[in-house]
Amino acid sequence: MKFKDKHKFVRSNMKKNRTRLWMTILASTIGCAFLIMLASIGFAIHKTAVDDVMSFRMVNEIQVQKESGMMTENDVMKLEQIKGVKAVTRKKYTPANQLSIDEFNTFANVMSAHMPSEEKAGFELDKGRMPKNKNEIVVGYHFAEDLRKDQPDNYLEGLSEEQAQEKMKELSYKGELLNKTLTYHLKTDNPDIKIEGPVQTVDVKIVGIGKKPAREWAHDNSVFITEDLYNEVISILGKQDPKIASADELKNYGEVKAFTASADDVKEVTDRIEKLDYMTYSIIKELKQMNVYFTLFKAGLIFIGAIAVLIASIGIFNTMTMAVTERSQDIGIMKAIGATPKTVKRIFLLESAYIGLWGVGLGTLLAYITSYGVNFALPIIIEQFVNETPPEGFMLSYIPWSLTAIAVTICMGVTLLSGWRPAAKATTVDVLKALRRDV
Amino acid sequence: MISVSNLSYAFKIGKKGKENIVPVLHDVNLQVAEGEIVAVVGRSGSGKSTLLNLISGFIQPEVGSITINGTNVSKFSESKWAEFRLNHLGFIFQSFQLIPSMSAFENVELPLVLKGVNVPERKKRTEEMLKRVGLESFQNHYPGELSGGQQQRVSIARALILNPPLILADEPTGSLDSENEKQLLCFIKELNENYGITFLMITHDHEVASIAHRKVEIIDGYLREERILHEVQR
Numbered sequence: 001m002k003f004k005d006k007h008k009f010v011r012s013n014m015k016k017n018r019t020r021l022w023m024t025i026l027a028s029t030i031g032c033a034f035l036i037m038l039a040s041i042g043f044a045i046h047k048t049a050v051d052d053v054m055s056f057r058m059v060n061e062i063q064v065q066k067e068s069g070m071m072t073e074n075d076v077m078k079l080e081q082i083k084g085v086k087a088v089t090r091k092k093y094t095p096a097n098q099l100s101i102d103e104f105n106t107f108a109n110v111m112s113a114h115m116p117s118e119e120k121a122g123f124e125l126d127k128g129r130m131p132k133n134k135n136e137i138v139v140g141y142h143f144a145e146d147l148r149k150d151q152p153d154n155y156l157e158g159l160s161e162e163q164a165q166e167k168m169k170e171l172s173y174k175g176e177l178l179n180k181t182l183t184y185h186l187k188t189d190n191p192d193i194k195i196e197g198p199v200q201t202v203d204v205k206i207v208g209i210g211k212k213p214a215r216e217w218a219h220d221n222s223v224f225i226t227e228d229l230y231n232e233v234i235s236i237l238g239k240q241d242p243k244i245a246s247a248d249e250l251k252n253y254g255e256v257k258a259f260t261a262s263a264d265d266v267k268e269v270t271d272r273i274e275k276l277d278y279m280t281y282s283i284i285k286e287l288k289q290m291n292v293y294f295t296l297f298k299a300g301l302i303f304i305g306a307i308a309v310l311i312a313s314i315g316i317f318n319t320m321t322m323a324v325t326e327r328s329q330d331i332g333i334m335k336a337i338g339a340t341p342k343t344v345k346r347i348f349l350l351e352s353a354y355i356g357l358w359g360v361g362l363g364t365l366l367a368y369i370t371s372y373g374v375n376f377a378l379p380i381i382i383e384q385f386v387n388e389t390p391p392e393g394f395m396l397s398y399i400p401w402s403l404t405a406i407a408v409t410i411c412m413g414v415t416l417l418s419g420w421r422p423a424a425k426a427t428t429v430d431v432l433k434a435l436r437r438d439v
Numbered sequence: 440m441i442s443v444s445n446l447s448y449a450f451k452i453g454k455k456g457k458e459n460i461v462p463v464l465h466d467v468n469l470q471v472a473e474g475e476i477v478a479v480v481g482r483s484g485s486g487k488s489t490l491l492n493l494i495s496g497f498i499q500p501e502v503g504s505i506t507i508n509g510t511n512v513s514k515f516s517e518s519k520w521a522e523f524r525l526n527h528l529g530f531i532f533q534s535f536q537l538i539p540s541m542s543a544f545e546n547v548e549l550p551l552v553l554k555g556v557n558v559p560e561r562k563k564r565t566e567e568m569l570k571r572v573g574l575e576s577f578q579n580h581y582p583g584e585l586s587g588g589q590q591q592r593v594s595i596a597r598a599l600i601l602n603p604p605l606i607l608a609d610e611p612t613g614s615l616d617s618e619n620e621k622q623l624l625c626f627i628k629e630l631n632e633n634y635g636i637t638f639l640m641i642t643h644d645h646e647v648a649s650i651a652h653r654k655v656e657i658i659d660g661y662l663r664e665e666r667i668l669h670e671v672q673r
């Protein structure tokens with residue numbers, strides 16, 4: 001018997017009891033949709049967590065530290081030699097943090113950076129370029145916001161926190177910062193040191209402004225100065241504070257990161273770096289640990305969801321068992337004429353497969369619609385009733401292809417399994433008993 | 440065409456372990472030549488149907504052997520039997536055994552479908568066959584919408600559609616009125632004469648005379664050759 005004929009035969013059989021058929025399909029649909037929806041919550045949480053981790057670090061970034069002590073020039077050179085390392089960025093923190101322009105002032109997070117390496121590592125700028133000369137600097141995206149006029153007395157009195165924040169913004173620097181020259185005040189932030197006379201300053205020019213951080217709430221007010229300027233600054237500060245001249249943490253790097261050409265190389269390069277007795281930290285590593293946890297979590301949800309599918313499959317089992325009983329005469333006649341047990345079995349398996357396919361198809365569709373609806377409606381509901389905006393990119397349900405594939409496999413597997421026994425039963429229909437119906 | 444030798448059969452009834460054994464056939468030997476019409480007669484419950492069911496493969500013999508068309512079928516598996524029936528045997532039943540949810544056309548077409556014949560050829564052959572049994576205008580009728588005689592003609596059409604050399608019939612005229620019975624026997628005779636189809640059929644004594652070449656009688660499970668009614672023609 002050709003497949004096309006089996007298909008036709010099964011279809012006409014299925015039409016015999018439509019209500020029962022659709023009820024069975026409905027049960028599978030709900031079971032399948034439930035499985036996908038439940039698991040999609042796990043997938044959404046996982047995705048949110050991964051996106052979160054990825055949003056403030058680059059995938060091809062490996063943070064490197066020593067077991068004890070700080071990273072030295074020597075360490076950086078060793079890292080640069082490692083195969084697969086594209087660039088090694090390194091930063092030193094300065095103890096002088098005040099910058100100003102006209103009457104605007106800020107205390108920023110000033111660091112030295114090795115500009116060629118930063119450039120190679122893919123430092124992202126919103127505007128401008130990377131520094132080329134000693135006195136050129138790059139500032140973070142929110143630098144201007146923090147550059148403020150002095151607060152008049154009682155400026156924020158009686159204001160709520162939110163209002164105060166708005167009010168503070170009015171004091172911020174409004175103009176264009178790119179290519180402006182700022183005054184860098186070379187005074188150590190150690191409050192114990194008192195300086196007589198005017199504070200020494202150095203003019204620095206903003207040549208680039210960093211890109212907006214991926215995360216809404218992140219606030220980037222950092223200032224990157226060149227290493228040459230840093231050395232000059234330290235020697236001046238060293239005269240103010242003898243501790244600075246001898247401080248190890250100012251000679252060595254506070255933050256060292258190795259970058260690979262692509263995310264795929266991270267694991268290999270990490271291994272090489274760790275062989276040299278460094279400690280590493282990378283997204284890939286963190287994700288790996290996170291993935292184990294979330295995979296277990298998702299598997300648990302899928303397992304619970306699969307129970308719903310299993311319950312639905314009892315419906316398929318019943319329907320198919322009844323179908324076999326009802327059609328035992330037809331089966332008997334077909335067997336008498338020359339239908340092999342294999343053919344009979346295939347026909348009934350095909351019927352349960354069709355029920356399963358309908359269930360899976362409609363269930364998946366329903367799950368996608370529900371998922372979309374929930375993701376769309378929930379933030380609105382939260383805003384309405386809890387009066388709070390959910391975080392950006394909020395997702396309660398996420399259905400990746402892999403989940404759909406898993407659900408389809410589970411549903412179809414369970415369906416075929418539940419259709420198996422009725423189909424096997426159909427093959428054992430006794431020809432003579434079936435033919436003896438009305439004799 | 441058919442060779443049955445030393446065939447015995449007993450039904451087992453009751454639960455396993457304490458079955459009741461009901462012997463039905465005892466050491467049956469029967470030869471049916473190609474082109475013969477052989478009638479099996481006997482009292483009700485004598486074992487006629489059992490013999491035919493064994494030859495049809497609906498039940499499996501434990502003692503003795505059956506050879507059909509040169510093939511020893513006694514040890515056939517269920518699927519082998521199914522294939523063999525499809526390709527070599529045609530069946531006519533007392534109660535027609537048509538599938539009620541299928542039209543006359545679909546019922547006749549069924550063996551072709553099982554065999555995997557393509558649609559255009561199926562259509563052609565089925566229409567031809569329905570014409571041959573005089574039902575071309577009833578092809579879309581369902582069995583419930585046909586008279587007994589018409590239903591039996593549909594079932595004959597179904598039996599003939601794959602041109603089997605042998606047709607087994609268990610009281611084919613049992614549910615028919617005398618008019619239809621006469622027609623059917625005529626048709627069987629014609630098929631035998633024109634196409635050389637061999638028939639083994641269970642029938643009642645009085646009808647047999649008109650068409651059967653030979654008659655065998657089963658008495659309490661023992662087969663007895665009665666007499667040759669006619670010489671086999673040709």
Ligand SMILES: Nc1ncnc2c1ncn2[C@@H]1O[C@H](COP(=O)(O)OP(=O)(O)O)[C@@H](O)[C@H]1O
Pocket residue numbers: 450451452461463481482483484485486487488489490
């Ligand atoms: N399925 C069965 N189980 C047990 N005994 C059966 C079965 N079928 C038939 N018999 C017995 O076998 C004997 C022969 O039956 P059958 O071959 O149908 O007779 P016939 O067709 O000659 O009227 C009967 O005594 C009947 O009771």
Ligand SMILES: [Mg+2]
Pocket residue numbers: 487488489
């Ligand atoms: Mg009988």
